[in-house]
Amino acid sequence: TATGSPLRAFVAAMAEVPARPDAETLEAEATVTARQPPARPGHHDPEQIGPYRILERIGEGGMGLVYKAEQRQPVRRVVALKVIRLGMDTEEVVARFEAERQALALMNHPNVAKVYEAGVTETGRPFFAMEFVPGVPLNSYCDNNRLTTRQRLEMFIEVCNAIQHAHQKGIIHRDLKPGNILVTLFDGKPVPKVIDFGIAKATNQQLAQRTLYTQTGALIGTPEYMSPEQAQTSGLDVDTRTDVYSLGVILFELLTGTQPFDAKVLRSAGLDGMARIIRETDPPRPSTRLTTLTEQTAGDAKGGGARAAAASLHRTDARTLRKEVAGDLDWIVLKAMEKDRTRRYDSAAALAADVRRHLDSEPVLARPPSTAYRVSKFVNRHKVGVAAAAAVALALVAGLGLATYGMVQSRRQSQRADAARREATEAQAAAERARDEVNEANVFLRDLFMSFGNAPGARERLDAAVARMDAGWLKDQLSTHVACRIAVGYFYLTQRSLPLAERQFRAALDLSRPEGDRAAPALAAIHTALYEVARARDDNAAALEHLRAALAEQRKLPNSETATAALLRTLADARDAAGDDDGGRRMRMEALGLLTTANTRDLAAEPSNGLLYVERGTLHARAGHFEEAADDWARACTLDPANHWGRYRLACVKLYLGDDKSYREAAGEMVRRFGGDERREFGERSAKVALLTSEPVGDLAQLTRLADRAAAPGAAATLAPWFHLCKSLAEYRNGRWDAAIE
Numbered sequence: 001t002a003t004g005s006p007l008r009a010f011v012a013a014m015a016e017v018p019a020r021p022d023a024e025t026l027e028a029e030a031t032v033t034a035r036q037p038p039a040r041p042g043h044h045d046p047e048q049i050g051p052y053r054i055l056e057r058i059g060e061g062g063m064g065l066v067y068k069a070e071q072r073q074p075v076r077r078v079v080a081l082k083v084i085r086l087g088m089d090t091e092e093v094v095a096r097f098e099a100e101r102q103a104l105a106l107m108n109h110p111n112v113a114k115v116y117e118a119g120v121t122e123t124g125r126p127f128f129a130m131e132f133v134p135g136v137p138l139n140s141y142c143d144n145n146r147l148t149t150r151q152r153l154e155m156f157i158e159v160c161n162a163i164q165h166a167h168q169k170g171i172i173h174r175d176l177k178p179g180n181i182l183v184t185l186f187d188g189k190p191v192p193k194v195i196d197f198g199i200a201k202a203t204n205q206q207l208a209q210r211t212l213y214t215q216t217g218a219l220i221g222t223p224e225y226m227s228p229e230q231a232q233t234s235g236l237d238v239d240t241r242t243d244v245y246s247l248g249v250i251l252f253e254l255l256t257g258t259q260p261f262d263a264k265v266l267r268s269a270g271l272d273g274m275a276r277i278i279r280e281t282d283p284p285r286p287s288t289r290l291t292t293l294t295e296q297t298a299g300d301a302k303g304g305g306a307r308a309a310a311a312s313l314h315r316t317d318a319r320t321l322r323k324e325v326a327g328d329l330d331w332i333v334l335k336a337m338e339k340d341r342t343r344r345y346d347s348a349a350a351l352a353a354d355v356r357r358h359l360d361s362e363p364v365l366a367r368p369p370s371t372a373y374r375v376s377k378f379v380n381r382h383k384v385g386v387a388a389a390a391a392v393a394l395a396l397v398a399g400l401g402l403a404t405y406g407m408v409q410s411r412r413q414s415q416r417a418d419a420a421r422r423e424a425t426e427a428q429a430a431a432e433r434a435r436d437e438v439n440e441a442n443v444f445l446r447d448l449f450m451s452f453g454n455a456p457g458a459r460e461r462l463d464a465a466v467a468r469m470d471a472g473w474l475k476d477q478l479s480t481h482v483a484c485r486i487a488v489g490y491f492y493l494t495q496r497s498l499p500l501a502e503r504q505f506r507a508a509l510d511l512s513r514p515e516g517d518r519a520a521p522a523l524a525a526i527h528t529a530l531y532e533v534a535r536a537r538d539d540n541a542a543a544l545e546h547l548r549a550a551l552a553e554q555r556k557l558p559n560s561e562t563a564t565a566a567l568l569r570t571l572a573d574a575r576d577a578a579g580d581d582d583g584g585r586r587m588r589m590e591a592l593g594l595l596t597t598a599n600t601r602d603l604a605a606e607p608s609n610g611l612l613y614v615e616r617g618t619l620h621a622r623a624g625h626f627e628e629a630a631d632d633w634a635r636a637c638t639l640d641p642a643n644h645w646g647r648y649r650l651a652c653v654k655l656y657l658g659d660d661k662s663y664r665e666a667a668g669e670m671v672r673r674f675g676g677d678e679r680r681e682f683g684e685r686s687a688k689v690a691l692l693t694s695e696p697v698g699d700l701a702q703l704t705r706l707a708d709r710a711a712a713p714g715a716a717a718t719l720a721p722w723f724h725l726c727k728s729l730a731e732y733r734n735g736r737w738d739a740a741i742e
Helices: 006-014 023-035 090-107 138-144 149-169 241-256 261-270 270-279 287-294 303-312 318-325 329-334 348-359 371-381 381-416 421-451 457-469 480-493 498-536 540-554 561-577 582-599 602-606 607-622 626-639 644-656 660-674 682-689 700-710 721-735 736-741
Strands: 052-060 064-071 079-084 115-122 126-130 181-186 191-194
Touching: 006 421, 052 079, 115 261, 138 149, 138 181, 138 241, 149 191, 149 241, 149 660, 181 682, 241 329, 261 270, 270 457, 287 303, 287 318, 287 329, 303 318, 318 329, 329 348, 329 381, 457 480, 457 498, 480 498, 498 540, 498 561, 540 561, 561 582, 561 607, 582 607, 607 626, 607 644, 626 644, 644 682, 660 682, 682 700, 682 721, 700 721, 721 736
Parallel strands: none
Antiparallel strands: 052 064, 064 079, 079 126, 115 126, 181 191
């Protein structure tokens, strides 16, 4: 910056005044200028606005320009500067702009862009500086990084929590779309941020002194994501459920890669046609859209790869993707996008909670709880027993079919050699009867598993099959008989018919015991099933007995590490319930060892194995090996981001180790992921871990609300002391000493 520097000389040379034009040139220019109309106001980008130096224009909307700017005082940071567009500073636009400014200032959520400052330019145009989010739209990030369906849903839940926070502040976004949800990386982790509350509407307070007026006849929002009530053109009867509808459209797009209504068709229909489509045309199911992706391009060389290309963005194949989406996710999306808003989710939090239920294999509220649906959820939650039963049934029936065929051939040869026509005919008839019985049982089992026992007349068929087996059906086909008893027993169990279920399992047990080690697969499945019956009766002693027996039989089988580990984990849970915590931990450690040595992919493929790392980390911590504990708990969080125990303990141990930065990151992630969960214990742990230091992690008011909610009357007796401890910590951080002591 010295006066004589080369840079200074260069700037001075560039700034030299050009030679003065002669009189003839000036006269010609004056003539041309006089013939031209007055110039319209331009949109020249300024170099400086207040304390912010403009770096570049990064976007523009209907009413404002957005710049990337640098602030140097009092702090140095890069911000996004939103300024009202020149020529657009009408009373209505200014009111709307001020509403956005105040709406954002009200909110404090990790998934909502923060507002730093608001002001006016030298020419009186309003502006505000907000957090600069160097991210990409939500759908682009998911596709570019080929996130799995589960990863997309986890991120979608975070977006729902951010919108719920806005709704609690009385703000409706009204223009939710992937472009207004940017994903940025924070310490290597993707964090979605909701931006642009430019057409937000206050629900319970005056956001600006001027009225936030919506012109009659103007559609406010983006048509592809607009709710039916927004398409009424008045825009005067909009509540928080309009954002729920838009979230449904976003979820549809995250799952299928397409929008429910084709953008070209929608926008080519004109205002009236567009509004009519939004209000009257029902969206397709996401799974149906995935199926028709190929059909839409039938005859096109690209057609065959349309579904495969969409599925590859989810790191799977077309068939698996459709299977993942069909069912729960179809129902969730359609409920969020109901034309009648009284039938939608009543809040973004309710939508997020239903997505979480789907991820946890729990029944979702979006669909009617039919018997088949409840059975399918039972199967998901009891994979060990049902998978064992199905494997036994299908494997034994298939194997026995081959054995029966061999027996038929053998008897034919034997009877030919004997030359006794009558005996040969009888032997052949007996073999054919056996074959027919096996085939009949095979069909019965196939139909039973395909329908989850809920086809028309299924209960009657179950009862009839039991009566036939009691009367002698399959008496000579031992393996098939056992498989049918196990399968029928499980479907009685799903209907809570415990005595009938137990009778079938014990009949299978009596048939299998004489076979010894040859019946180990069946015996492992039978004892696991009897464990389910005992647990349903709250008979912990019997449950432990059967689990030990199942484990003993499972250990006899080759290449069964994964199934043995699953039984060990189930036995660990049962021991926990019986008060044997140390025994439960030992079981989990053995399961972890089996899975790690047998096939590390098993750990990566099953998020629930994160609990094993949580347990091992706990053992390390009790032994004083805190670094090892931190490694295990971090691994548990990576394997299963929804594992709140791993994240909670990771934050605590990082604080104990003096790693304040990692502690605050883990605690902040805990609050962000679980602070909006409706379960009291999740809110309590989120608040408690964030209140451990003199400077709480996150918004103290939010943490106090979580503690208050947990300590409200009605908590379970075993949890209430911890909830009150958390509330006392919140009161202490707020400086309310008497309340903390109380």
